[in-house]
Amino acid sequence: MPAQTIIMSASPAPVTAAPHAATGETLFWEGDAAERLYRIESGIVRGVRYTEEGERNIVGFYFAGDMIGVPVAGAYRFTAEAVTDVTYTAVLLDRLADDVRSGGAARLFETVQTELGADELHSQLLCRHGALQRMCAFISGLYRRLGGATIEAIAQVDMADYLALTPETVCRSLKKMRDSGVIAMPRHNRIDVVDPGALAAMSFQ
Amino acid sequence: MPAQTIIMSASPAPVTAAPHAATGETLFWEGDAAERLYRIESGIVRGVRYTEEGERNIVGFYFAGDMIGVPVAGAYRFTAEAVTDVTYTAVLLDRLADDVRSGGAARLFETVQTELGADELHSQLLCRHGALQRMCAFISGLYRRLGGATIEAIAQVDMADYLALTPETVCRSLKKMRDSGVIAMPRHNRIDVVDPGALAAMSFQ
DNA sequence: CGTTACGTTGACTACGATCAAGCCGTGTGG
DNA sequence: CCACACGGCTTGATCGTAGTCAACGTAACG
Numbered sequence: 001m002p003a004q005t006i007i008m009s010a011s012p013a014p015v016t017a018a019p020h021a022a023t024g025e026t027l028f029w030e031g032d033a034a035e036r037l038y039r040i041e042s043g044i045v046r047g048v049r050y051t052e053e054g055e056r057n058i059v060g061f062y063f064a065g066d067m068i069g070v071p072v073a074g075a076y077r078f079t080a081e082a083v084t085d086v087t088y089t090a091v092l093l094d095r096l097a098d099d100v101r102s103g104g105a106a107r108l109f110e111t112v113q114t115e116l117g118a119d120e121l122h123s124q125l126l127c128r129h130g131a132l133q134r135m136c137a138f139i140s141g142l143y144r145r146l147g148g149a150t151i152e153a154i155a156q157v158d159m160a161d162y163l164a165l166t167p168e169t170v171c172r173s174l175k176k177m178r179d180s181g182v183i184a185m186p187r188h189n190r191i192d193v194v195d196p197g198a199l200a201a202m203s204f205q
Numbered sequence: 206m207p208a209q210t211i212i213m214s215a216s217p218a219p220v221t222a223a224p225h226a227a228t229g230e231t232l233f234w235e236g237d238a239a240e241r242l243y244r245i246e247s248g249i250v251r252g253v254r255y256t257e258e259g260e261r262n263i264v265g266f267y268f269a270g271d272m273i274g275v276p277v278a279g280a281y282r283f284t285a286e287a288v289t290d291v292t293y294t295a296v297l298l299d300r301l302a303d304d305v306r307s308g309g310a311a312r313l314f315e316t317v318q319t320e321l322g323a324d325e326l327h328s329q330l331l332c333r334h335g336a337l338q339r340m341c342a343f344i345s346g347l348y349r350r351l352g353g354a355t356i357e358a359i360a361q362v363d364m365a366d367y368l369a370l371t372p373e374t375v376c377r378s379l380k381k382m383r384d385s386g387v388i389a390m391p392r393h394n395r396i397d398v399v400d401p402g403a404l405a406a407m408s409f410q
Numbered sequence: 411c412g413t414t415a416c417g418t419t420g421a422c423t424a425c426g427a428t429c430a431a432g433c434c435g436t437g438t439g440g
Numbered sequence: 441c442c443a444c445a446c447g448g449c450t451t452g453a454t455c456g457t458a459g460t461c462a463a464c465g466t467a468a469c470g
Contacts (some may be wrong), residue, residue: 053409057332059325072318074311077325097313101306106279108302112317113277119324120264120282126331127262127369129459131426156449164332169426171450188435188449204258334427336458361417374458376418393417393467 018087027069027080027088034071036090037111040064043086044153046162047078047118058162060118061154063145067091067114077115084153126164128203134163135173137203139183143193151191177202223292232274232285232293239276241295242316245269248291249358251367252283252323263367265323266359268350272296272319282320289358331369333408339368340378342408344388348398356396382407 018041021027027038030049038045040062047059047068059078062068069076071093100107109116121141128134138159142151156174160167174191177183182199184192193199223246226232232243235254243250245267252264252273264283267273274281305313314321326346333339343364347356361379365372379396382388387404389397398404 051329051332051409057329059328070317070321071314072321072325077321093313097305100302100313104299104302108298108305109276109317112275112314112321116275116277116282116317116320116324119321119328120277122328123264123324123331124256124262126328127256129369129425157447164334166427167449168428168451172426175450204256362415371459372417373419373460377458380418 018089021082021086021088023082023085025082025086027082027086028076030077030079031075033074034069034076034093036092037067037069037096038080039089039091040066040068041087041089044083045080045086046083046158048081049078056161058158060115060122061142061158061162062114062118066118067111070112070115083158122162125162131163131165131169132173132176133203134165135159135170136177136182136199138163139177139191139193140196140199140203143196143199149193149196151193153189155189223294226287226291226293228287228290230287230291232287232291233281235282235284236280238279239274239281239298241297242272242274242301243285244272244294244296246292246294249288250285250291251288251363253286254283261366263363265320265327266347266363266367267319267323271323272316275317275320288363327367330367336368336370336374337378337381338408339370340364340375341382341387341404343368344382344396344398345401345404345408348401348404354398354401356398358394360394 021043027045028034042064045062045066045068047062049057049059051057061083062080068080071077096111103110125134125137125141128137139151142154143149156170157167159165160170163170165173174183174185177199178185180198180202182193182195182202184194186192226248232250233239247269250267250271250273252267254262254264256262266288267285273285276282301316308315330339330342330346333342344356347359348354361375362372364370365375368375370378379388379390382404383390385403385407387398387400387407389399391397
């Protein structure tokens, strides 16, 4: 069950602690009626969808500053699960409409940038032929997005489900990247980007 | 150069002929400042993007009723090219903001449904392993979207660039589908869906 | 009528999925 | 505290499939 905490209507003075979701918890479920958007304040969230055949797909990873939960036909497009401990702010849809009213055309699309951008990125990654290039492009993208050399907490299984690869292939690709010296892995779930330039170069075959 | 015709501000009485783009013409360019959205009235449009390495990617096909041209950071996300002759309506962004003002939360996301849905579909297709399944899912999706048994005018090269396959593989997959009797191809650029059920079934391996 | 782009077919190859086995780290119960 | 089990990671061997290269056929257009 997702955490149901939301920012209540009118209590501006003392900002209570931001709502929180522990590792593995679900923020919202695919298909549920969307009442609010979630703005991630800290931590990592993964967007999950299950195919008719029962395969798990990851549609995106989301980070601090991202706004997720945009509905299609009133329902959430994917299930949002906390990869790490996550703090977030919930924004009621009605409240959002007010914002747009005052913000005008420019603000109109701000709220959907995250999901539009995430989907776009996902397609671009999947278009790359070659497991190694896909992995390099993925890690390179994370490196830029997170603005730092260290990527932590994302399981290889999740990368596999995101990039439409098998866990074995992900593992082998990471090994190649280690052997090439573009990354280091002090622990299994931690990737240090050593040579960002070479990493980016390897994204384009 | 794209057709620059737009619906002018206040002339409600006699509806002039809808703006028109001939086969191959460009409606808008990736990266251009987005001033208006395009609502397709008839025909087929493809969304195109070129990678840094010069490869052509097709990000989506759009049909009558679809609204395209949603900007990210003020710029169009892809180039829109007319696959067939196309008629469309241009909606100024300012006008759109007015609409949202009067329409409230529900209308807020209506304008982005097309692109959000298209990106989602694209990811789902690309996630399928197996060229035949990908092709079947693609054709099956077109069949449902177009609400008819006939799919015309989409080149195999375009399908290849959309599904991240080679033209050769697309051709061979279509041949298999012909041999299985799920589709017929009276001409090279026309596909008749003969057995929609079997087609859908083949989408899931 | 020639040119060009697209489609078709075949032979070969490379890459990633699959199957199988073992390893490691974490968490739980005796 | 250790034993054990579980999930995730790692490595190897094999196989199938889609990419590649090459050649030819066919439709569309000026």
